[in-house]
Amino acid sequence: MSNIREVARLAGVSVATVSRTLASPERVLPQTRDKVNAAVKQAGYHPNLMAVQFRSRKTANLVILVPTIANPFFARVISGAQQAAQCAGYRLLLCDTQGQEAIEREFAELVPGHQADGVIQLRAFDPFLGHPPGSATPPIVNACEIIAGTPYPTVSLDNRGGAQAMTRHLIDLGHRRIGLIKGPLSSPLTQERLAGYQDALGDAGIEFDTALVHHGDFTLQAGYDGATALIQGPHRPTALFCENDEMAIGALKRIKEAGLQVPTDISVAGFDDISMAAYCDPPLTTVEQPAEDFGRHAVHMLVALIENKPLAERHVQLPFTLKIRASACAPAGAGR
Numbered sequence: 001m002s003n004i005r006e007v008a009r010l011a012g013v014s015v016a017t018v019s020r021t022l023a024s025p026e027r028v029l030p031q032t033r034d035k036v037n038a039a040v041k042q043a044g045y046h047p048n049l050m051a052v053q054f055r056s057r058k059t060a061n062l063v064i065l066v067p068t069i070a071n072p073f074f075a076r077v078i079s080g081a082q083q084a085a086q087c088a089g090y091r092l093l094l095c096d097t098q099g100q101e102a103i104e105r106e107f108a109e110l111v112p113g114h115q116a117d118g119v120i121q122l123r124a125f126d127p128f129l130g131h132p133p134g135s136a137t138p139p140i141v142n143a144c145e146i147i148a149g150t151p152y153p154t155v156s157l158d159n160r161g162g163a164q165a166m167t168r169h170l171i172d173l174g175h176r177r178i179g180l181i182k183g184p185l186s187s188p189l190t191q192e193r194l195a196g197y198q199d200a201l202g203d204a205g206i207e208f209d210t211a212l213v214h215h216g217d218f219t220l221q222a223g224y225d226g227a228t229a230l231i232q233g234p235h236r237p238t239a240l241f242c243e244n245d246e247m248a249i250g251a252l253k254r255i256k257e258a259g260l261q262v263p264t265d266i267s268v269a270g271f272d273d274i275s276m277a278a279y280c281d282p283p284l285t286t287v288e289q290p291a292e293d294f295g296r297h298a299v300h301m302l303v304a305l306i307e308n309k310p311l312a313e314r315h316v317q318l319p320f321t322l323k324i325r326a327s328a329c330a331p332a333g334a335g336r
Contacts, residue, residue, distance in 0.1 A: 004045065011039035024058070025089025026307060033089070060090050061116040062302060064295075065104050067123045067145075069096045071218070071246070072274040073291055074122065077144065080295030081120065088303045090117070101125055111138035118302045120295075124148065124188050139305040143298040145189055153305070153314045155297045159189050162287040162320040163196025163243070166269050169285075169322060170239045171204045174330045175267065179212045179237035181226035181247050187218075193243045193271065212237055216247050223250025231258055231266065238266060238331035245270035245277045245286055252280060252327070267328035273321075282326035290318050 008015045013032060021028045021036040028036070039045075062085055066074050078094060085092045093116060095107040108127035110116040118139035121127060124147045128137055143155035170178050180197050183190035198208050214229050216222030223242055227250070230237055240255075242248035248270030255262055262268050262282060270277060273288035297316050304311050 006043045007036065007039045007045050010042055011035045025060075026303070058306070059115060059117055061093050061110070062090050062118055062120065062299065063093045063095060063107050063110055063116045064120040064298075065095050065097050065107060065122060065127065067097060067099045069094070072276065073244070073272045073289070074144075076274075076291035077122065077295040080292030081299050082295070083292075084296040084299035088299065090299070090303065092299075097123070099123060101127075108138070108140075111140075117306045120298045120302055121147075121152075122294075124186075126150070126152075139302055141298045141302045141305070143294050145187060148188065153301045153311060153316075155294050155301070155316045155318065157289055157318050157320055159192035160196040160199070162271065162289075163193035163241075164199045165196075165320070165322055166271070166285075166287050167197045167200035167241055168203070169324070170241060170267065170269060170328060171200060171206070173239075173267070173328060175237075175239040176206055177209075177212065177235070177237040177239070178206075179214070179226075179230040179240045181214050181216045181223055181230070181240060181242040181251060183216060183218045183243045183247075185215065190243060197241060216243070218244045218246060220246050220250035220253075223247030223252075224254045225250075227251035227254035227258075231255060231260065236266070239269070239328065240266060241269045243271050245272045245274045245284060248284055248286070248327075249276070249280060252284075263327055263329040264332065267331070269328050273323050277323070278325065280327065284323075285325045285328040286323050288321040288323045293318055 004015055004018050008018045018036055021033055025033050064081055082092050097103040104125060104127040108119050111119055121140060121142050122144045124145045126147050131137055140152050142150050142152045146154050146156050167178060182194060201208050214226035216226050227240065240251055242251055248268055251268055252262060255266055260266055270284050270286040273286045277284040277286050301311055
């Protein structure tokens with residue numbers, strides 16, 4: 001049977017280097033790690049993971065708490081996190097929490113239970129709230145939707161600035177009646193994007209009209225229902241800004257069913273720039289978020305916490321970009 005000595009021979013390194021690579025891959029040069037991993041595969045060696053974990057006091061597991069894996073934006077965040085975790089020698093344990101606190105707490109407890117080394121939380125809920133007083137909080141990074149007043153390292157986007165920039169773009173095209181389809185009331189993202197929308201209206205001297213606002217939940221159906229409510233009547237908006245792309249795509253479908261043309265009758269804009277946004281008919285104007293970077297930064301920060309390394313930044317704010325496509329144009333009669 002192949003053993004660790006055979007792996008060392010094939011890799012051209014010492015037995016101690018093989019042991020160190022398996023127990024603490026971050027302490028080994030990448031080229032050495034690659035040679036050892038290739039030799040392990042070639043030799044068909046299966047290390048005793050429990051023994052490795054016992055010696056290193058590490059599991060090499062990271063838990064990522066995802067509100068819903070059905071959302072294409074979160075799929076890209078997970079992809080970035082997976083790539084970063086693999087490069088750092090860690091495994092990613094994915095938990096689809098459906099936004100339920102009990103599930104988040106249960107999976108977060110894998111860390112104090114010595115089944116994982118740290119947690120990435122993508123929702124504004126602290127899974128360690130009420131942790132025993134005086135005990136050290138397990139390593140955790142909060143990304144995407146930020147917990148208010150959190151002491152944890154964070155990775156976020158300027159959601160208010162992004163929504164303001166998109167609303168300003170629609171105003172610059174000539175729109176004055178701009179409908180807003182919001183996300184869930186409990187989400188900080190919803191409030192930040194609403195604030196950005198209001199900022200742009202105020203800057204342009206346009207009165208905020210609650211009749212132009214519809215409450216949704218970031219789903220396709222919410223966009224469809226929001227468009228249904230907002231395009232009825234003689235004073236429909238000339239543009240719809242949806243707080244995420246899924247709702248914008250749902251709105252596109254409903255507008256077309258009503259016999260209206262996008263963008264000549266009504267412009268539509270979203271937020272996120274999920275992959276299908278560029279393939280809508282017409283392609284969707286939206287606010288691009290660097291989704292994979294959320295995952296990569298969160299893993300890098302979490303690994304630094306686990307390995308007691310200094311963080312270059314405790315709070316990283318990623319940039320947004322307006323993606324101007326064919327779903328928005330000047331309203332009919334603008335400039336005449």
